[in-house]
Amino acid sequence: MSIPSFSDVLAAHERIRPYIHRTPVLTSRVIDELAGAELFFKCENFQKAGAFKARGASNAVFGLSDEQASRGVATHSSGNHGTCLSYAAGRRGIACTVVMPRTAPQAKKDAVQGYGGKVVECEPSTSSREAVFAEVVAETGAEFVHPYNDARVIAGQGTCSKELIEQVDGLDAVVAPIGGGGMVSGTCLTLSTVAPGVEIYAAEPEQADDAYRSFKAGHIIADDAPNTVADGLKVPLKELTWHFVSNHVTDILTASEAEIVEAMKLIWKRMKIVMEPSSAVPLAIVLKNRDVFAGKRVGIIITGGNVDLDKLPWQ
Amino acid sequence: MSIPSFSDVLAAHERIRPYIHRTPVLTSRVIDELAGAELFFKCENFQKAGAFKARGASNAVFGLSDEQASRGVATHSSGNHGTCLSYAAGRRGIACTVVMPRTAPQAKKDAVQGYGGKVVECEPSTSSREAVFAEVVAETGAEFVHPYNDARVIAGQGTCSKELIEQVDGLDAVVAPIGGGGMVSGTCLTLSTVAPGVEIYAAEPEQADDAYRSFKAGHIIADDAPNTVADGLKVPLKELTWHFVSNHVTDILTASEAEIVEAMKLIWKRMKIVMEPSSAVPLAIVLKNRDVFAGKRVGIIITGGNVDLDKLPWQ
Numbered sequence: 162m163s164i165p166s167f168s169d170v171l172a173a174h175e176r177i178r179p180y181i182h183r184t185p186v187l188t189s190r191v192i193d194e195l196a197g198a199e200l201f202f203k204c205e206n207f208q209k210a211g212a213f214k215a216r217g218a219s220n221a222v223f224g225l226s227d228e229q230a231s232r233g234v235a236t237h238s239s240g241n242h243g244t245c246l247s248y249a250a251g252r253r254g255i256a257c258t259v260v261m262p263r264t265a266p267q268a269k270k271d272a273v274q275g276y277g278g279k280v281v282e283c284e285p286s287t288s289s290r291e292a293v294f295a296e297v298v299a300e301t302g303a304e305f306v307h308p309y310n311d312a313r314v315i316a317g318q319g320t321c322s323k324e325l326i327e328q329v330d331g332l333d334a335v336v337a338p339i340g341g342g343g344m345v346s347g348t349c350l351t352l353s354t355v356a357p358g359v360e361i362y363a364a365e366p367e368q369a370d371d372a373y374r375s376f377k378a379g380h381i382i383a384d385d386a387p388n389t390v391a392d393g394l395k396v397p398l399k400e401l402t403w404h405f406v407s408n409h410v411t412d413i414l415t416a417s418e419a420e421i422v423e424a425m426k427l428i429w430k431r432m433k434i435v436m437e438p439s440s441a442v443p444l445a446i447v448l449k450n451r452d453v454f455a456g457k458r459v460g461i462i463i464t465g466g467n468v469d470l471d472k473l474p475w476q
Numbered sequence: 477m478s479i480p481s482f483s484d485v486l487a488a489h490e491r492i493r494p495y496i497h498r499t500p501v502l503t504s505r506v507i508d509e510l511a512g513a514e515l516f517f518k519c520e521n522f523q524k525a526g527a528f529k530a531r532g533a534s535n536a537v538f539g540l541s542d543e544q545a546s547r548g549v550a551t552h553s554s555g556n557h558g559t560c561l562s563y564a565a566g567r568r569g570i571a572c573t574v575v576m577p578r579t580a581p582q583a584k585k586d587a588v589q590g591y592g593g594k595v596v597e598c599e600p601s602t603s604s605r606e607a608v609f610a611e612v613v614a615e616t617g618a619e620f621v622h623p624y625n626d627a628r629v630i631a632g633q634g635t636c637s638k639e640l641i642e643q644v645d646g647l648d649a650v651v652a653p654i655g656g657g658g659m660v661s662g663t664c665l666t667l668s669t670v671a672p673g674v675e676i677y678a679a680e681p682e683q684a685d686d687a688y689r690s691f692k693a694g695h696i697i698a699d700d701a702p703n704t705v706a707d708g709l710k711v712p713l714k715e716l717t718w719h720f721v722s723n724h725v726t727d728i729l730t731a732s733e734a735e736i737v738e739a740m741k742l743i744w745k746r747m748k749i750v751m752e753p754s755s756a757v758p759l760a761i762v763l764k765n766r767d768v769f770a771g772k773r774v775g776i777i778i779t780g781g782n783v784d785l786d787k788l789p790w791q
Contacts, residue, residue, distance in 0.1 A: 185500075206748045268745075426785060430583075433521045433781035435748040466748035470741060476791065 162400055167354035169316035170323060170347070177219040177317060180252050181209050184321075186328045189431050196447050197455040201329045202428075205321060206436040206466025210248035210276065212241035213321050213344055213464050214308070220317030221306040222249035230255045235303035237261070237283070237294040239340075239395055240269035241465050242308035247278025258303060260294045262286075266392065266469040286386040287397060309343030310399035318347025323355065325460050332359050333457035336443035338464055339363035339372045339413065340394035342402030348462070349409035360411040362453075364442040366391045367415045372398055376406065376413045390418050390474045393439035393465065414453070416445035422474045424448060428463075437468040477715055482669040484631035485638060485662070492534040492632060495567050496524050499636075501643045506746050511762050512770040516644045517743075520636060521751040521781025525563035525591065527556035528636050528659055528779050529623070535632030536621040537564035545570045550618035552576070552598070552609045555584035556708055556780050557623035557658075562593025573618060575609045577601075581707065581784040601701040602712060624658030625714035633662030638670065640775050647674050648772035651758035653779055654678035654687045654728065655709035657717030663777070664724035675726040677768075679757040681706045682730045687713055691721065691728045705733050705789045708754035708780065729768070731760035737789045739763060743778075752783040 187202045205213035222234060233256030236246050243259035250257035257278040261270060262285035273280050283293035298305055307314065321344065322335060335352065337344045345363045352359050365373050369387035375398055383397035398406060406413075416424070425441035428434065440463045447454045447461070502517045520528035537549060548571030551561050558574035565572035572593040576585060577600035588595050598608035613620055621629065636659065637650060650667065652659045660678045667674050680687050684702035690713055698712035713721060721728075731739070740756035743749065755778045762769045762776070 211748065429750050429785055433526065433750040435744050435750060470744055470788075470790070473785075473788075475785070 163312045164401070164404060165312040165316040165350060167350060169312065170319035170351055173220040173316045174320045174323060176223050177216060177320065180219045180223070180249065181215055182207060183324055184208055186325065187432055187434070191431050192427065197451050198447065199458045200447065200461055201332070201459065202432070202461045202463050203321060203325045204434065204463045206434060206440065206463050210245045210272070211465055211467040212245055213318060213462070214242045214245035215248055216320050217314030217317030217343060218242060218245040218249040218306065221311065221313040222246070222253050222255070224313055225304060229304050233257060233301060233303040234306050235259070235294070235297050235301060236306045236308060237290045238308050239393055240265050241393055241467055243278065244269060244272040244276065244467065246306055247273045247276035251277040256303065258297050258301060260290060260297055262290065266472065268469040269467060272467060287383070288385060308396065309341035309346070310401045312401065314343055315346045315350060315401065318344050319351040321462065322348040322351045326352070326356050329460060331458055332356070332460050334360040334362060334454065335460040335462070336362040336364055336447060337462040338391065338394055338439050338442045339365050340439070341396040342372065342398050342406050344462060344464060345410065346402045346405035349405040353409050361409060362446070363406065363410050363413040364446040365413055365415050366394055366421060366442060367417050369395050370415050372406065373413045373415050375403070376410065391421055391439040391442055393437065394442065414446040414450055416442055416449065420445040420449060426475055435468060436463050436466045438474055440464045478627045479716070479719060480627040480631040480665060482665060484627065485634035485666055488535040488631045489635040489638060491538050492531060492635065495534045495538070495564065496530055497522060498639055499523050501640065502747055502749070504746050507742065512766055513762065514773045515762065515776055516647070516774070517747070517776045517778050518636060518640045519749065519778045521749060521755065521778050525560045525587070526780055526782040527560055528633060528777070529557045529560035530563055531635050532629030532632030532658060533557065533560040533564040533621065536626065536628040537561070537568050537570070539628055540619060544619050548572060548616060548618040549621050550574070550609070550612050550616060551621045551623060552605045553623050555580050556782055558593065559584060559587040559591065559782065561621055562588045562591035566592045571618065573612050573616060575605060575612060577605065581787065583784040584782055587782060602698070603700060623711065624656035624661070625716045627716065629658055630661045630665060630716065633659050634666040636777065637663040637666045641667070641671050644775060646773055647671070647775050649675040649677060649769065650775040650777070651677040651679055651762060652777040653706070653709055653754050653757045654680050655754070656711040657687065657713050657721050659777060659779060660725065661717045661720035664720040668724050676724060677761070678721065678725050678728040679761040680728055680730050681709055681736060681757060682732050684710050685730050687721065688728045688730050690718070691725065706736055706754040706757055708752065709757065729761040729765055731757055731764060735760040735764060741790055750783060751778050751781045753789055755779045
């Protein structure tokens with residue numbers, strides 16, 4: 162298991178700079194009053210391809226040798242990693258194959274294809290996804306870029322909190338959603354080096370709380386195909402992300418489906434930005450845990466904006 | 477009829493600076509490709525109270541003498557002007573009464589009250605609105621701040637295109653939605669002085685095309701209670717806005733309801749911002765009139781973001 166270092170984050174930031182946005186940090190007086198805290202929203206919904214995963218995917222794709230790149234890249238993804246790998250591969254001009262659950266939002270399938278990637282569908286379970294993916298790699302010989310259990314990807318995701326720390330002084334805590342743990346791991350990797358005093362909270366849906374239960378149990382617990390409106394957060398931790406989560410995360414807090422949707426709608430209404438349900442889990446846990454966050458300066462990672470506008474969760 | 481000058485715009489910008497945002501200008505590579513033009517979106521959906529009307533309302537409210545202010549302010553509005561006058565009055569700590577159609581989105585009524593203003597309902601017609609309003613003014617003695625036929629309001633709206641010209645070099649044209657003509661008049665007032673070579677286009681719904689027909693006829697034609705998804709654009713021109721529209725507007729172009737909704741959805745999906753149907757009319761007319769806009773650098777005024785999330789027009 163190759164564990165990335167902060168020097169890998171610095172190298173990643175240089176490598177991917179031409180292909181990503183330095184996303185803005187937004188604030189809302191009204192939401193601060195509701196939370197009783199100062200919240201700083203790092204808006205990766207404005208990132209290339211609409212999600213932070215453009216960072217890790219670009220770092221993986223542009224780190225390949227020409228010989229590796231010539232065989233293309235492949236991955237399995239519940240959505241944004243597939244879209245972002247397709248984006249990065251398109252920028253380099255190489256092939257990309259993405260295995261996605263047939264139940265993934267059509268908007269995300271369209272997005273992969275819109276950047277030139279090929280979509281291969283599987284059943285909406287981790288086991289089916291990994292089986293179908295093995296066939297794809299056997300056929301193409303493509304370089305596997307895992308959505309999160311990959312040192313190159315985690316180093317790329319670490320550039321997000323590196324920017325956040327540069328953009329906002331005196332943060333007490335950072336809250337990021339947790340699915341497989343790629344963003345949280347990148348956040349741990351960066352903050353443990355540049356801002357070790359900053360607390361790191363992971364936010365997870367109650368209905369997909371395998372990371373929460375893993376954290377409490379002290380070992381990885383994986384669910385097969387959990388169900389939540391936060392469709393980017395259904396995947397389990399793997400050994401590399403578990404390393405960071407178990408060593409550096411302050412706590413993992415969970416929110417109900419209703420709390421997630423309420424937080425999402427609040428952000429849309431007050432901040433006038435389009436972001437996806439997964440990105441609302443951090444605000445949901447901040448609003449329900451005033452004892453933890455009141456009076457603090459808190460960074461919130463808005464991880465993506467690729468929502469199906471025809472299937473909004475409050476309808 | 478008191479016609480504002482550009483010096484009034486400069487004075488307005490100084491007066492309202494503490495109470496408004498200098499809103500960002502966003503771009504989209506994908507939308508530029510669809511339009512065949514370079515589009516620069518001036519995002520007043522991020523403005524205080526969610527709309528450009530915070531500019532004109534703040535200029536009117538903070539320009540009042542203490543004696544005038546003591547009696548409060550009042551207006552009639554299909555939505556955003558009422559919200560924004562309530563916001564500005566709240567910042568000055570004076571009373572505000574807003575006459576609104578009973579059919580206006582609940583989100584807009586809530587917004588007026590959320591800033592401390594009082595809502596008085598009327599029927600959804602210009603005639604009913606003006607009758608009910610006369611009663612309110614007789615009772616309160618409040619200062620009438622018309623949504624657009626007011627020199628103070630037009631001078632305030634003129635600060636938006638003043639910022640846009642400072643933010644974007646070499647614009648060939650600016651496109652703004654037209655209802656009563658306040659934003660378009662402010663745009664004419666500013667651009668005719670600081671950038672007289674820039675074309676000014678007004679964008680209007682086909683189903684509320686009274687400004688279009690007025691422009692072609694050479695005199696004001698008013699509809700009573702037209703119906704369009706662009707609910708901010710149902711009101712008619714008045715003598716002051718007609719002065720600017722008839723003297724400075726290059727052309728008025730119209731879009732169908734379907735074209736407006738498609739443009740709105742495109743902006744939400746690609747730019748990840750929440751904005752209202754009225755704000756989508758400019759992009760709709762740019763996309764359907766390539767002969768007019770292709771190859772140009774075009775400023776687009778996104779006028780507001782106060783949409784009822786429970787009643788999106790594509791549902």
